[in-house]
Amino acid sequence: xxxxxxxxxxxxxxxxxxxxxxxxxxxxxxxxxxxxxxxxxxxxxxxxxxxxxxxxxxxxxxxxxxxxxxxxxxxxxxxxxxxxxxxxxxxxxxxxxxxxxxxxxxxxxxxxxxxxxxxxxxxxxxxxxxxxxxxxxxxxxxxxxxxxxxxxxxxxxxxxxxxxxxxxxxxxxxxxxxxxxxxxxxxxxxxxxxxxxxxxxxxxxxxxxxxxxxxxxxxxxxxxxxxxxxxxxxxxxxxxxxxxxxxxxxxxxxxxx
Amino acid sequence: xxxxxxxxxxxxxxxxxxxxxxxxxxxxxxxxxxxxxxxxxxxxxxxxxxxxxxxxxxxxxxxxxxxxxxxxxxxxxxxxxxxxxxxxxxxxxxxxxxxxxxxxxxxxxxxxxxxxxxxxxxxxxxxxxxxxxxxxxxxxxxxxxxxxxxxxxxxxxxxxxxxxxxxxxxxxxxxxxxxxxxxxxxxxxxxxxxxxxxxxxxxxxxxxxxxxxxxxxxxxxxxxxxxxxxxxxxxxxxxxxxxxxxxxxxxxxxxxxxxxxxxxxxxxxxxxx
Ligand SMILES: Nc1ncnc2c1ncn2[C@@H]1O[C@H](COP(=O)(O)OP(=O)(O)OP(=O)(O)O)[C@@H](O)[C@H]1O
Ligand SMILES: [Mg+2]
Numbered sequence: 001x002x003x004x005x006x007x008x009x010x011x012x013x014x015x016x017x018x019x020x021x022x023x024x025x026x027x028x029x030x031x032x033x034x035x036x037x038x039x040x041x042x043x044x045x046x047x048x049x050x051x052x053x054x055x056x057x058x059x060x061x062x063x064x065x066x067x068x069x070x071x072x073x074x075x076x077x078x079x080x081x082x083x084x085x086x087x088x089x090x091x092x093x094x095x096x097x098x099x100x101x102x103x104x105x106x107x108x109x110x111x112x113x114x115x116x117x118x119x120x121x122x123x124x125x126x127x128x129x130x131x132x133x134x135x136x137x138x139x140x141x142x143x144x145x146x147x148x149x150x151x152x153x154x155x156x157x158x159x160x161x162x163x164x165x166x167x168x169x170x171x172x173x174x175x176x177x178x179x180x181x182x183x184x185x186x187x188x189x190x191x192x193x194x195x196x197x198x199x200x201x202x203x204x205x206x207x208x209x210x211x212x213x214x215x216x217x218x219x220x221x222x223x224x225x226x227x228x229x230x231x232x233x234x235x236x237x238x239x240x241x242x243x244x245x246x247x248x249x250x251x252x253x254x255x256x257x
Numbered sequence: 258x259x260x261x262x263x264x265x266x267x268x269x270x271x272x273x274x275x276x277x278x279x280x281x282x283x284x285x286x287x288x289x290x291x292x293x294x295x296x297x298x299x300x301x302x303x304x305x306x307x308x309x310x311x312x313x314x315x316x317x318x319x320x321x322x323x324x325x326x327x328x329x330x331x332x333x334x335x336x337x338x339x340x341x342x343x344x345x346x347x348x349x350x351x352x353x354x355x356x357x358x359x360x361x362x363x364x365x366x367x368x369x370x371x372x373x374x375x376x377x378x379x380x381x382x383x384x385x386x387x388x389x390x391x392x393x394x395x396x397x398x399x400x401x402x403x404x405x406x407x408x409x410x411x412x413x414x415x416x417x418x419x420x421x422x423x424x425x426x427x428x429x430x431x432x433x434x435x436x437x438x439x440x441x442x443x444x445x446x447x448x449x450x451x452x453x454x455x456x457x458x459x460x461x462x463x464x465x466x467x468x469x470x471x472x473x474x475x476x477x478x479x480x481x482x483x484x485x486x487x488x489x490x491x492x493x494x495x496x497x498x499x500x501x502x503x504x505x506x507x508x509x510x511x512x513x514x515x516x517x518x519x520x521x522x523x524x525x526x527x528x529x530x
Contacts, residue, residue, distance in 0.1 A: 130345035130346075134334070135359075135362065136358075137331055
């Protein structure tokens, strides 16, 4: 089916149609925000799931990212004899770029794929139809809580990623590279403002929205048995990681230029 | 009342329903019969607005289902209790939560009240004390019955069952027939039941509709349909492989006795997915 589309419309046409369908899905999600019922308990549940699932992977990954960043910064700055400035590099690269990106990609890989697979299974086994027929709006019941949940939780995941990676960078700087810890921390604080922090969190919120809508969209439009669930999950990962990296450029240009 | 007006539905090249019109009477049991793959489930999905017709209208109590705005559609759907062909229980919820789901969503009953109704309904489908089990732990027939309990828990005006007894043993199937009759007499609700079970069709139906090759070839009161002189109906009612309905032509041909007609006339169901 998709292959036929590609042949008939060309890759561009296919992409265009797909983006159109996604936009319609997002519009429909927003429209149903004002549906008479808001499932607050589902929201809490989703926030809990997204947060706890992602955190367990995000925290260790952030440790390694921080260590890596510190070592790379050290090697680079050492060429100019300025290895003491590594704290500055770590601070800026981390809060503005790496923490939001890592938090986004990990949340996508953990919580996003779970959303896609879960909703695709419900679609394929007619549970979504059953919900509609019972008179419960599936957007309100399961899409909106996931999207809002991701938007609300992601900024905090960014902050966690930031603190964990900065701490690990600090430990490497002091205990492996033999830099002065106080100087490192002073540079970190001198080079980021609360503004940077907020902007990193905004990035996180945007990524959260992208991840949840793309995952839910991929699951919601799944068709064709177990293979369809696999395809939906696969598409979700490809689409959301591309979208996150893509929108990251615009957010950076818009907020930090 | 439910009315189909010149409903046409196809999936790609496959025409499933071709100009189907009928009026399903209120307060009666209407059975929809027809060979596998003729669009009985699609017929039901059109009725509740999950599938939209390519053209034509489906009208439920004056509402044109196919063109209703979303929130009104959800309101109209509260009139319905629907059992899908494969149950469609929510697999993340226990049986009890599944059955309680419509009550929790649409009523303000207390928890005690809800669990009383849930246990009542589960008992009436022959599954007492199974509230805590998960759908994945149930047999096919039990899933069907749990879904049945969920469909009737609100005591809806219109009850739609897609093959309620297809996965059940004859004794349980008969008790489901009795449940349908009892409910219909007590609540005067409209039943639309898809069934392959000719015996039970004759037992409980007030009206019968027969779908074949995209057409509703017969629709009317039970006695009228039973006595109709139509080859397709006669073949169906007498459970013969020979006749205008040809499911697997090559094998049937081998078994055919003299006098069978219409080989290759019917649709080859086996060639579809
Ligand atoms: N979503 C869909 N996409 C494509 N084709 C479909 C879809 N739903 C149903 N069909 C096709 O429509 C035809 C009718 O299907 P339907 O499920 O209504 O049959 P049925 O009469 O209920 O059969 P059975 O008695 O076996 O349940 C089938 O050929 C099926 O392949
Ligand atoms: Mg069917």
